Amino acid sequence: MKRRQFLTSAAIGGAATALATPALAQSATEMNIVSTWPRDFPGLGTSAQRLAARIEALTEGRIAVNYFAAGERVGAFDSFDEVASGNSQAYIGADYYWKGKHAGWSPFTAIPMGLTYTEIDAWMKFGGGQELYERLGDEFGLIGFPAGNTGVQMGGWFNKEIESPDDFRGLKIRMPGLGGDVMAKMGASPVSLPGGQIYENLVSGAIDATEWVGPWNDFFLKLYEAAQYYYWPGFHEPGSQLCLGMNKSWWSGLSAIDQEIIKVCCAEENAVSMAEANANNGVYLDRLINEYGVELREFNDDIYEALGEASAEVNEEARDHSPLAAEIMDSHLAARATIGAWTNLSDAPFVAKRNRILDL
Template sequence: MDRRLFLKGAAVAAPAAAASTLAAPALAQERVEMNIVSTWPRDFPGLGLSAQRLAARIAEISGGEIIVNYFAAGEKVGAFDSFDSVANGDAQAYVGCEYYWTGKHPAFAYFTTVPFGMTASEFNAWINYGGGKELWAKLSADFGLTAMLCGNTGTQSGGWFNKEIETPDDLRGLKMRIPGFGGTVMSKLGASTVSLPGGQIYENLVSGAIDATEWVGPYNDYFMKFFEAARYYYVSGMHEPGASIALGANLPWWEGLSETHRAMISAAAEEENARQHQQAVANNGAYLSRLVTDHGVETRSFNEEVWDAFGEAAMEVLEETRDHSDMAAQITDDFLAKLREYATYLAVSETEFANQRNRVLGLG
């Protein structure tokens, strides 16, 4: 072999080998454990399966560097104990709805949904590009948490009732499962409301402990079998126009992660945020037809008198929330300002188009 060629090759190979040797430790990430507690039972239709899919996706994206242990509601802590479990560091993250934590601070409701609030597309715009993310981070940090979007159900149905709602007076004395500000609105109109975990709704409806319940929409509701206990299904509601799901994390734990691991978790959450909403849109129409055709469900719409009563009560709720604190006022004012801005444009673009499309094609 030509000695000059050998030496030239060795000169090239040596640095390459050294770079390879040095690169491995630099690129390797220390394995971290992530215990996720959920507010829904294991294999729970829709929301629970979405949370499990998110947990699996985090592990997959990380290539096993993030060891994810998923605990459904009741397996580690109760559904509504998830917030405290993560805040105190017993678990690293929760999956749930932020309006479950309004007992901690009422402004958390804005980061799930509020009556007459934003649709899914509007909400995502506010969080990601309208300043909502920064307000959410500020509120969560006061409790040692940080949170991000990981799902959205879209506009939810008005709910399942064992009687028709023809006037606001029909709500008086009604026992209904409805959480968040929607429940506060119903209470103002005379209903008796409770906030039950999803896994306990069916048994309470069947037993008569409650007269009505809201849940999500036809795709999710079908598997809950509410049709076995309630005859009337109101297909549009005021209470959750675009209900967001959150992945909340313990703030010190989150800040201790590498930038790469934070990026992996954020990417998985963003992916599931899109997937869950797309899945709902893809399936709601078909499952509404099945509820009507296969199970004799009678669909209804609230009339304008009822909608107006909802609206008046909702404005009272938002104003009361605004008066709670400076933080609540800041979030309320920003949310409503952005809502007006987004809705004004959508009314002359998407809403006008949808109305005219449905009229021309005979849809809806």
């Protein structure tokens, strides 16, 4: 009896060793991630670093991740070409930066007067967004997944008050994506700058105004030192979705389990980053106003209507780029109509009435 137990145990142990040995012998798969964000920057930068670390941890080192912040391996706006070429395996950033390559990229970050965080998340998961995203990625040898969101952004920082649509005329403003095209229609001169270059350009007067994200992220760029007026609400990025974009050839070589782990890590970070932004924005808005004297201003109805008209024109022009761009934009706007109709009866009126009753 003891002999049979010994032989059985030995056989099981030998089989386990035989299965384990090849796995142990395999070298780790390298994943170089380039980012559009500065290193250790609260919110955007720390979210990207957290995602990179999570992928390596959950794959138990089968994927060895090397993370490079903006400028450490390539410039922020060179991330797309770096990954599409296969020089690096992935980027973390905002896909509207690539609208010059294809207009279809913008709706996967944000379009003017587009989808909020909960709406774009619903579109991506249940409204056909992810499928369209992958079709667009195929044209560039890429595949990606939502991996962060900053929610409704502020309207921006201005060195003068904006009291009418005409006040945009002649302004040099940092605003990327289709929002920048709206600014051009308003008579402003939009420029696209990576986050690490905004402060110096605003301080020097190279630009007159800028948008970035929201109070938490804006606080750490010290934009309050360079502009007095902080406008709300933003029209250009109502739910700015961020992404982990990967070289598809590299992705296809991963095991099914490691592909699934990356998907799960992205989904987790997508939710965590939005929760983190919501937890911090109110705190830092209070600090900006009460500690640093920032003057909060609301875009009036005339301004917002003008922005809405210009947004409709810009979105239509993006739609005209190509059949795929039209399909993506049509899908995005259809989600705005259907999911947005529910938002209009649920979140929006509840928050407005709750805050009025509680005087918040």
